[in-house]
Amino acid sequence: MPRTLLEPRFQVEHLSILDSEGTLDTALEPKLAPDELRALWRAMLLGRRLDERMVRLQRQGRIGTFAPLKGQEASQIGSVAALRTTDWMVPSFRETAAMIWRGWPIERLLLFFAGYLEGGQPAPAQHDLPVTIPVATQLPHAVGLAYAAQYRGDDAVVMVYFGDGATSEGDFHEALNFAGVWQVPVVFVCQNNQWAISVPLKKQTHSRTLAQKAHAYGVPGLQVDGNDVLAVRVAAGEAVARARAGQGPTLLECITYRLGVHTTADDPTKYRSEEEVAAWERKDPLTRFRAYLEGRGLLEAGLEETLDAEIAEAVRRFEATPPADALAMFDHVYAEPPAHLVAQREELARRLAANPAAPPADSDAVPPDATPMRGQRLTRR
Amino acid sequence: MAVLTYREALNLALREEMRRDPRVFVIGEEVGLYEGAYKVTQGLLKEFGAQRVVDTPIAESGFTGVGIGAAMVGLRPVVEMMTFNFALVAVDQIVNTAAKIHYMSGGQYRVPLVIRGPGGPAAQLGAQHSQSMESYFYHVPGLKVVRPTTPMDAKGLLKAAIRDDNPVIFIESETLYNVKGEVPEDPEFLIPLGRAIVRREGTDVTLVAYMGMMYRAMEVAEELAPEGISIELVDPRTLRPMDAETIIGSVRKTHRAVVVEAGAGFAGMGSEIASFITERAFDDLDAPVERVTGANAPMPYARNLERLKTPSKEKIAAAVRRVCGTNGG
Ligand SMILES: Cc1ncc(C[n+]2csc(CCOP(=O)(O)OP(=O)(O)O)c2C)c(N)n1
Ligand SMILES: [Mg+2]
Numbered sequence: 001m002p003r004t005l006l007e008p009r010f011q012v013e014h015l016s017i018l019d020s021e022g023t024l025d026t027a028l029e030p031k032l033a034p035d036e037l038r039a040l041w042r043a044m045l046l047g048r049r050l051d052e053r054m055v056r057l058q059r060q061g062r063i064g065t066f067a068p069l070k071g072q073e074a075s076q077i078g079s080v081a082a083l084r085t086t087d088w089m090v091p092s093f094r095e096t097a098a099m100i101w102r103g104w105p106i107e108r109l110l111l112f113f114a115g116y117l118e119g120g121q122p123a124p125a126q127h128d129l130p131v132t133i134p135v136a137t138q139l140p141h142a143v144g145l146a147y148a149a150q151y152r153g154d155d156a157v158v159m160v161y162f163g164d165g166a167t168s169e170g171d172f173h174e175a176l177n178f179a180g181v182w183q184v185p186v187v188f189v190c191q192n193n194q195w196a197i198s199v200p201l202k203k204q205t206h207s208r209t210l211a212q213k214a215h216a217y218g219v220p221g222l223q224v225d226g227n228d229v230l231a232v233r234v235a236a237g238e239a240v241a242r243a244r245a246g247q248g249p250t251l252l253e254c255i256t257y258r259l260g261v262h263t264t265a266d267d268p269t270k271y272r273s274e275e276e277v278a279a280w281e282r283k284d285p286l287t288r289f290r291a292y293l294e295g296r297g298l299l300e301a302g303l304e305e306t307l308d309a310e311i312a313e314a315v316r317r318f319e320a321t322p323p324a325d326a327l328a329m330f331d332h333v334y335a336e337p338p339a340h341l342v343a344q345r346e347e348l349a350r351r352l353a354a355n356p357a358a359p360p361a362d363s364d365a366v367p368p369d370a371t372p373m374r375g376q377r378l379t380r381r
Numbered sequence: 382m383a384v385l386t387y388r389e390a391l392n393l394a395l396r397e398e399m400r401r402d403p404r405v406f407v408i409g410e411e412v413g414l415y416e417g418a419y420k421v422t423q424g425l426l427k428e429f430g431a432q433r434v435v436d437t438p439i440a441e442s443g444f445t446g447v448g449i450g451a452a453m454v455g456l457r458p459v460v461e462m463m464t465f466n467f468a469l470v471a472v473d474q475i476v477n478t479a480a481k482i483h484y485m486s487g488g489q490y491r492v493p494l495v496i497r498g499p500g501g502p503a504a505q506l507g508a509q510h511s512q513s514m515e516s517y518f519y520h521v522p523g524l525k526v527v528r529p530t531t532p533m534d535a536k537g538l539l540k541a542a543i544r545d546d547n548p549v550i551f552i553e554s555e556t557l558y559n560v561k562g563e564v565p566e567d568p569e570f571l572i573p574l575g576r577a578i579v580r581r582e583g584t585d586v587t588l589v590a591y592m593g594m595m596y597r598a599m600e601v602a603e604e605l606a607p608e609g610i611s612i613e614l615v616d617p618r619t620l621r622p623m624d625a626e627t628i629i630g631s632v633r634k635t636h637r638a639v640v641v642e643a644g645a646g647f648a649g650m651g652s653e654i655a656s657f658i659t660e661r662a663f664d665d666l667d668a669p670v671e672r673v674t675g676a677n678a679p680m681p682y683a684r685n686l687e688r689l690k691t692p693s694k695e696k697i698a699a700a701v702r703r704v705c706g707t708n709g710g
Contacts, residue, residue: 118487119487120485120487121486122489130486137474140444140450140474141447141453143446143447143450144449144452144454144458145451145453147447148455170443171443171446171474174440177440178437178438178444178447181438332486336546338575339622
């Protein structure tokens with residue numbers, strides 16, 4: 001018996017439409033309405049401006065640790081724009097731009113990063129899960145959401161975000177496998193930003209691409225230029241349409257780069273070169289899309305100022321919010337308050353009432369010489 | 382009342398809840414065609430079909446996460462762990478998501494999820510399949526923890542767990558699946574989570590136990606009665622929320638307490654129960670609270686060693702006699 005080659009033979013496509021030199025593949029260029037193009041641009045620019053503002057707010061101690069997305073705007077907005085509001089969006093911890101697209105108010109995100117519990121609360125009708133911190137754990141949840149959609153017979157699609165590092169976690173593989181077996185409507189969006197904190201992709205996997213990992217599970221996997229919003233929009237649109245038509249899940253690997261710090265507690269100069277960062281800055285997703293829109297006469301004058309004013313207004317509202325209610329600590333531990341939490345809540349309320357000038361929860365919070373995590377700053381309140 | 386085995390009682394609870402509420406579905410390894418490793422899901426695939434009785438790939442973290450996701454959007458999954466020991470690979474999903482998402486979403490997402498399966502000492506299942514894991518989960522705010530001792534409790538508590546809006550850890554026992562007992566036939570018979578039961582009234586000492594240890598304690602109570610020791614048996618049934626009132630009430634009456642647990646002790650349920658009795662009823666105690674726990678070693682496989690590892694009747698009786706021999710000193 002000879003050795004035979006089995007079908008299918010796996011091939012991984014890479015999709016690019018508008019490259020970093022501004023070259024446009026007109027055959028692949030999507031026919032998006034001018035309003036949609038303007039909306040994509042607005043969201044990417046807002047994502048960038050807010051990101052830069054939030055890093056400054058963190059440096060000033062006005063919000064806590066935060067994971068910037070600078071450089072990943074096209075991956076996020078190009079993909080999330082393919083969803084309907086009735087679809088589900090499942091973020092990791094770096095999807096600020098995509099979350100704003102989905103309707104999270106800016107000040108709620110600021111509240112979240114300042115430690116307010118209500119900051120993690122999506123609006124009741126919003127089909128978004130809250131931020132996920134444990135890497136890759138959100139992927140099985142997304143499959144659960146998609147299973148529920150299939151169960152109920154509705155046509156919602158689920159889009160879930162994660163990084164290159166997350167593809168090493170068991171939950172990534174388990175989720176892809178389940179989605180493949182059950183053919184549920186999930187789009188897995190991997191933002192391959194080349195780094196997982198200080199670990200480069202080549203130490204994360206020996207695979208040539210991350211997209212090909214899907215093939216092992218019988219799921220289509222496609223690589224796309226994640227700094228090309230047109231390419232991401234096209235690939236995500238196709239994946240969402242396939243999912244909605246009952247043709248199952250897709251993995252999209254968006255090749256992008258984290259231009260900033262991993263989180264505000266990180267110093268990337270310790271592990272990557274300035275040349276590498278500079279090379280990716282030349283591939284900035286905003287630069288090429290701005291040039292494209294300019295060429296089509298779709299750039300709005302004064303948009304930066306409008307967005308900055310919107311951000312400033314949100315920061316003002318956020319900072320006008322009174323400090324978090326200490327007693328909220330006990331809310332929502334369970335769907336209904338159990339007796340022991342009612343008792344603990346009353347006990348704290350009594351302590352606070354007895355000593356309103358120096359709330360004990362405040363003065364006891366941190367031992368005087370606790371060492372912060374590297375780069376960490378405490379919030380002022 | 383019907384006389385059912387513990388296994389049949391669980392099966393009936395699942396069946397009734399699945400009939401009553403189309404959002405309830407069962408998911409896990411071997412739950413469909415094979416009808417569960419311990420046959421708790423017998424007949425469910427036939428009655429409810431593959432969408433509601435879901436055989437999964439072998440991936441506990443994955444299917445627990447799927448259950449959490451489905452629960453967040455309003456379904457009411459019952460996740461089966463082939464044995465609870467396998468839930469260890471899903472602990473991140475259970476502790477970091479199921480228990481926390483309601484809190485971290487500011488109350489927006491509830492997780493009405495039941496994770497059930499057998500746990501604790503069984504018959505020669507070895508070190509990795511015999512662990513009493515309730516105290517691992519008991520420790521975590523946001524989870525409820527149930528350990529049903531009788532067929533009646535198995536049915537009433539599982540139904541209540543399925544209707545609960547929180548994640549519930551529901552740990553059965555391999556050793557109890559064939560135990561028979563009376564079970565109400567009323568499909569609305571529920572046992573609210575968080576209510577202990579006094580299984581035998583007594584005046585001299587309160588003995589707190591559940592699952593297999595409760596059956597052992599019942600025999601001890603019988604055997605010590607002729608010596609003039611009157612034991613009150615209290616079964617918490619739900620560990621979280623714990624019905625401390627009933628336990629404390631009993632101790633205030635008997636002035637003595639012994640807590641039995643099958644697990645390896647050390648920050649176990651016995652430690653917890655003994656400590657709240659001491660904190661809340663110290664002045665009522667005529668003797669220090671005693672704990673009777675399993676040896677602090679992994680479960681041996683050899684039959685003779687296995688028997689010695691778990692608290693015996695003799696050990697329980699000795700603790701009771703010691704406590705009753707102390708008179709308030
Ligand atoms: C289960 C788990 N392990 C480790 C961490 C710590 N951690 C946070 S982010 C991160 C790197 C993630 O890298 P990647 O998936 O590429 O996402 P990126 O940060 O690049 O967006 C690590 C290790 C965590 N949050 N959760
Ligand atoms: Mg990364």
